[in-house]
Amino acid sequence: MTIVFQICAVIVIAVASVFLLRGGGARHQALRRVLMLLFILAAASSVFFPQAWTWVANLLGIGRGADLLLYLLVLIFIGFVASTYRRFRQLETSLTTVARELALLKAQQKEDESTGNS
Amino acid sequence: MSKSWVVIPLYNEGQVIADVVTHVKSVFPHVVCVDDGSSDNSAVMARSAGAVVVQHPINLGQGAALQTGFDFALTDPAMTDVVTFDADGQHSLDDAQGMVKLLRSQKLDVVIGSRFLDSRTQLSPMKRAVLKVAALYTRFSTGMSLTDAHNGLRVINRKTLQRFRLTQNRMAHASEIVDIFSELKVTWAEYPTHIVYSAYSKAKGQSLLNSVNILVEILFK
Numbered sequence: 561m562t563i564v565f566q567i568c569a570v571i572v573i574a575v576a577s578v579f580l581l582r583g584g585g586a587r588h589q590a591l592r593r594v595l596m597l598l599f600i601l602a603a604a605s606s607v608f609f610p611q612a613w614t615w616v617a618n619l620l621g622i623g624r625g626a627d628l629l630l631y632l633l634v635l636i637f638i639g640f641v642a643s644t645y646r647r648f649r650q651l652e653t654s655l656t657t658v659a660r661e662l663a664l665l666k667a668q669q670k671e672d673e674s675t676g677n678s
Numbered sequence: 679m680s681k682s683w684v685v686i687p688l689y690n691e692g693q694v695i696a697d698v699v700t701h702v703k704s705v706f707p708h709v710v711c712v713d714d715g716s717s718d719n720s721a722v723m724a725r726s727a728g729a730v731v732v733q734h735p736i737n738l739g740q741g742a743a744l745q746t747g748f749d750f751a752l753t754d755p756a757m758t759d760v761v762t763f764d765a766d767g768q769h770s771l772d773d774a775q776g777m778v779k780l781l782r783s784q785k786l787d788v789v790i791g792s793r794f795l796d797s798r799t800q801l802s803p804m805k806r807a808v809l810k811v812a813a814l815y816t817r818f819s820t821g822m823s824l825t826d827a828h829n830g831l832r833v834i835n836r837k838t839l840q841r842f843r844l845t846q847n848r849m850a851h852a853s854e855i856v857d858i859f860s861e862l863k864v865t866w867a868e869y870p871t872h873i874v875y876s877a878y879s880k881a882k883g884q885s886l887l888n889s890v891n892i893l894v895e896i897l898f899k
Binding site for chain 2: 652655662663664668671
């Protein structure tokens with residue numbers, strides 16, 4: 561039974577890692593990719609060595625590996641929410657600038673037309 | 679020569695905007711409606727009533743609409759001041775006129791309307807309390823001792839507009855406007871305004887729950 565789960569998990573992680581590591585980008589994306597690679601390695605190894613998480617957790621004074629995973633997940637999720645919020649704000653700002661320019665340009669055009677006709 | 683532009687942010691007010699524009703134009707000939715991506719015939723109605731209409735291609739929020747109106751007004755080199763006015767007709771034109779007069783005679787940068795300088799405006803106790811707390815917060819955060827921080831009726835002169843940039847598109851823009859005033863160290867005065875809460879404006883108006891949104895937007899800018 562366990563071997564079936566382990567094979568499935570490795571396939572899922574491999575497919576996910578291909579999708580995550582692809583995609584063009586900026587300089588600081590490199591850092592994100594290194595972190596992602598570490599995460600993939602950790603995820604893959606934990607399937608085969610679940611006791612490794614417990615070992616690290618004990619080092620940090622946490623009872624179980626599963627707890628450590630949960631804490632990490634919560635932290636990562638909060639970071640994700642924060643960075644996504646910032647990105648949306650930045651996007652909104654640029655979108656507003658573009659929409660405003662367009663609105664003013666069109667109004668100007670309409671004004672020119674009406675003064676040209678009269 | 680002084681020249682005022684009235685800036686009216688417009689979002690789905692097709693029912694009333696024509697009347698409001700006609701009414702405003704009886705006193706202020708230069709009216710710009712910023713249609714914030716309305717899904718009804720607001721823009722057509724405003725234009726037919728003789729307002730200049732600037733149309734956002736998508737809905738961006740009232741703060742964004744105000745800033746677009748300011749940018750438009752600044753393209754007119756003769757403009758000396760701008761009046762911000764609500765599209766649902768809840769503001770009094772007499773108040774707007776009085777505020778412009780005050781701004782020019784006292785050479786002020788900004789005149790801000792307040793519902794709490796006299797007893798004309800009828801407010802529910804709950805709304806009054808929330809507005810009082812908002813004003814207190816503003817006094818605390820900006821040092822400007824306003825009695826009413828969320829009044830949509832304002833007069834702003836050209837010099838201030840040139841340095842004015844709103845970034846809060848949505849609910850928190852009223853607070854941001856006061857923040858900017860305090861940053862720019864404007865000379866200002868309050869002016870008693872009367873707001874008529876008609877059934878129409880009540881139905882369209884902000885629910886008190888919106889103050890939660892405002893708070894979140896202020897905290898997480």
